[in-house]
Amino acid sequence: MPEKDSGVVDELGRLWRSFRKSGDKDARDRLILNYAPLVKFVAGRVRSALPPSVDHADLVSYGMLGLIEAVERFDLDRDVKFETYAIPRVRGAMLDELRSLDWVPRSVRAKGRELQRVMMKLHSDLLRDPTESELAVELGCEVDEVRARLDATVAMSVVALEDLLTVSSEEGDRVSLLDTLPDLLVEQPGEAMESEVTRQALLQAIETLGERERKVIALYYFEGFTLARIGDIIGVTESRVSQIHSKSVLFLRARMAEILEAGA
Numbered sequence: 437m438p439e440k441d442s443g444v445v446d447e448l449g450r451l452w453r454s455f456r457k458s459g460d461k462d463a464r465d466r467l468i469l470n471y472a473p474l475v476k477f478v479a480g481r482v483r484s485a486l487p488p489s490v491d492h493a494d495l496v497s498y499g500m501l502g503l504i505e506a507v508e509r510f511d512l513d514r515d516v517k518f519e520t521y522a523i524p525r526v527r528g529a530m531l532d533e534l535r536s537l538d539w540v541p542r543s544v545r546a547k548g549r550e551l552q553r554v555m556m557k558l559h560s561d562l563l564r565d566p567t568e569s570e571l572a573v574e575l576g577c578e579v580d581e582v583r584a585r586l587d588a589t590v591a592m593s594v595v596a597l598e599d600l601l602t603v604s605s606e607e608g609d610r611v612s613l614l615d616t617l618p619d620l621l622v623e624q625p626g627e628a629m630e631s632e633v634t635r636q637a638l639l640q641a642i643e644t645l646g647e648r649e650r651k652v653i654a655l656y657y658f659e660g661f662t663l664a665r666i667g668d669i670i671g672v673t674e675s676r677v678s679q680i681h682s683k684s685v686l687f688l689r690a691r692m693a694e695i696l697e698a699g700a
Contacts, residue, residue, distance in 0.1 A: 448467070448470065451463045451466055451467050451470075452467065452510075452512055453512075455467060455507075456512055464507060464508070467507050468500075468503060468504060468507055471503055471507070471518065471519075471522065472500070472503070474503065474519060474522060474523065474526065475496055475499040475500055475502075475503050475526055476496055478499055478523060478526045478527050478530070479492055479495035479496045479499055479530065480492070480662070481527075481660065481662060482495055482527060482530050482531070483495055490534070495530050498529050498530040498532075498533040498534075499526040499527070499529055499530045500529075501529045502522070502525040502526040502527070502528060502529025502530070503522060503525075503526050503529075505525060505529070506518070506521060506522035506525045506526065507522075510522070544588045544589060547585050547588060547589065548585070548588075548589040548686060550575075551571070551575075551582070551585050551586075551589065551686060552686045552687070552689070552690045553690075554566075554571055554574045554575055555571065555683075555686060555687050555690065556687075556690045556691070556694065557574070558570055558571065558574055559644070559687070559691070564644070564646070565644060565645050565646045565649060565687060567646075568582045568583065568683070583679050586678075586679040586682040586683050587675070587678065587679060587682070589682050589686065633696070633699065634692075634696070637692045637695040637696050637699070638688070638692060640695055641687075641688045641691040641692045641695060642688065644687075644691060645684055645687065645688070648670060648680065649680055649683065649684040649687075650684075651666075651669075651670060652666055652670070652677060652680045652681055652684060653681075653684050653685075653688075655669065656681060663677045663678055663681065664677075
C-alpha cells in the first residue's frame with residue numbers, strides 16, 4: 437500500500453491522540469474511514485483463494501468488524517505500525533464469519549480428509565511431499581480427479597491453516613501464527629513468540645514441502661501476493677496456484693499434527 441504524505445501522517449497522529457485521550461467518537465470514526473481501504477485490500481487477497489460464491493462485499497463487511505476492533509484496541513505506545521497490527525485481525529474477522537456459516541459441504545470435507553490421509557501415507561512411504569500423479573495412483577483415479585478434489589477443497593484450505601495456527605497475543609487477541617514468523621524468502625532473525633513449539637512444528641512442516649509448494653506458501657502468506665500474481669511468477673495459471681495452495685495447506689495441517697503429537 438502507498439506511503440502516506442507527512443500532512444496525512446500528522447493528521448492521523450492527531451486523531452489517534454484525540455481518540456486515546458478523550459475517547460473522541462468523531463476521531464474514532466475518521467480513523468476507521470481512513471483505514472477502510474485496508475479492509476478492501478485484505479478482502480481482495482482472501483477472496484482470490486475462495487470459490488466464486490463468496491462475495492467480495494460480504495468479506496469487506498466482515499472485515500470492517502475486525503478493523504473497528506483493531507482501532508479500539510491499538511496501543512500507540514507499541515513500536516508497530518497500525519497496518520501491521522490490523523491486517524491479521526481484519527483477516528481473522530473475515531475467516532471467523534466464514535467458519536460460522538459452515539459453508540463447506542460435508543462431501544467436500546470427506547474428500548478433503550481422504551486426500552489428506554493419502555498424502556500422509558505417501559509422505560511416510562516416500563519421505564517427501566507426494567506428487568499429484570502419485571496421489572492419483574494411490575487413490576485409483578486420474579490426476580485430473582485429484583486436481584478437481586483440490587479445487588473443491590480450496591474453501592476448506594483457506595481457513596484450515598488459520599484454524600490450526602492461531603495463538604493468543606499478550607492483549608488476548610487471536611493472531612495467526614503465520615503473522616509471527618519471519619519471511620521465508622528473506623533471512624532475518626525470528627522474534628520471540630508465545631508458542632515456540634508450534635512455531636518450530638510449522639517451520640519443520642514447511643521444510644518437507646516441495647520447492648514449488650514452499651514458494652507458493654511464502655509468496656501468499658508472507659509476501660502478500662495474490663494467486664494470480666504468484667501464477668505469473670512461477671509460470672502457471674491462477675487455478676493451478678489455487679490447487680498447489682490447497683494441496684500444501686492440507687499437507688501442512690496433517691504434518692503439523694503429526695509433529696506435535698510426536699513431541700507430546
